[in-house]
Amino acid sequence: MGDVAIVGSEGYISQFIIKALKNCNHDQNIIKIDKIKREDIFYLDLEEPDKFDFNILDNIEYLVFTAAISGPDACAKEFEKCWKINVLGTSYVIREALKRKCKVLFFSSDAVYGDIPGCVYNELSKTQALTPYGKMKKAVEDDFKAEQNFKCIRLSYVVSAKDRFISYCLACITKHETAEIFHPFYRNCTTISDVVKVVIWLRSNWDKLDSYCLNVTGNELVSRVRMADELNRIYCDKLNYTIVTPSNEFYVNRPAITQMESLYLYNLGILEESSFTKKIQKEMENVIL
Numbered sequence: 175m176g177d178v179a180i181v182g183s184e185g186y187i188s189q190f191i192i193k194a195l196k197n198c199n200h201d202q203n204i205i206k207i208d209k210i211k212r213e214d215i216f217y218l219d220l221e222e223p224d225k226f227d228f229n230i231l232d233n234i235e236y237l238v239f240t241a242a243i244s245g246p247d248a249c250a251k252e253f254e255k256c257w258k259i260n261v262l263g264t265s266y267v268i269r270e271a272l273k274r275k276c277k278v279l280f281f282s283s284d285a286v287y288g289d290i291p292g293c294v295y296n297e298l299s300k301t302q303a304l305t306p307y308g309k310m311k312k313a314v315e316d317d318f319k320a321e322q323n324f325k326c327i328r329l330s331y332v333v334s335a336k337d338r339f340i341s342y343c344l345a346c347i348t349k350h351e352t353a354e355i356f357h358p359f360y361r362n363c364t365t366i367s368d369v370v371k372v373v374i375w376l377r378s379n380w381d382k383l384d385s386y387c388l389n390v391t392g393n394e395l396v397s398r399v400r401m402a403d404e405l406n407r408i409y410c411d412k413l414n415y416t417i418v419t420p421s422n423e424f425y426v427n428r429p430a431i432t433q434m435e436s437l438y439l440y441n442l443g444i445l446e447e448s449s450f451t452k453k454i455q456k457e458m459e460n461v462i463l
């Protein structure tokens with residue numbers, strides 16, 4: 175297999191992907207691309223993508239695009255700037271990569287689906303994003319979904335010891351503080367380990383997935399309260415928390431519930447079905463407080 179490029183290489187998900195890629199093949203080159211000036215990173219500003227030397231991608235077989243401004247509130251408050259980065263700059267880079275015959279894997283989101291009460295979305299569901307962030311991801315998908323060398327993975331909430339919510343809960347345990355848990359707030363949470371497995375699988379099995387999109391999702395609808403309770407199972411009830419009902423403003427840029435499933439994830443054997451309890455326990459097994 176050829177070389178790999180990671181756009182957004184300094185993001186926390188990308189760090190896991192890079193480590194896994196190195197373990198798979200020690201002979202390959204992994205090209206790191208990000209808005210950071212460092213010797214081992216090729217500098218890319220998505221607000222000025224035309225200044226990047228795309229000849230760097232000439233020998234790249236597989237490009238994983240994780241870079242984005244992903245905060246739903248930030249995308250709403252600074253819509254024009256975020257659109258420039260998340261759509262215009264992103265599309266520019268993807269287009270240049272496709273010209274060079276790279277297989278491009280774009281990180282999308284369950285936010286592309288919208289907010290239909292009671293709906294369980296799969297890869298064939300219509301995308302009708304309502305939030306600014308969802309509209310940005312949908313715009314990129316729509317631009318390239320007919321391209322043979324383009325695929326996207328739509329992520330539900332990605333659980334790891336380093337994600338924002340789990341990190342907050344762990345910090346509360348360490349500091350002996352009471353966590354505030356927003357409820358209702360539900361997602362079909364996946365884990366960082368499963369995301370990495372999907373990225374690695376697609377590299378070797380690109381043509382086995384007929385769809386241009388793949389939902390990367392757990393098979394249980396999980397609330398933040400459930401996540402907190404699972405941490406208490408792991409850490410012997412050390413997390414004290416109180417349940418808080420968010421204001422209506424909180425739900426303007428993110429639905430209270432997004433329920434998602436996949437037609438392919440388990441049927442193609444990309445992942446094995448497992449309970450959320452087992453998945454989060456595995457993620458946290460080396461995290462000692």
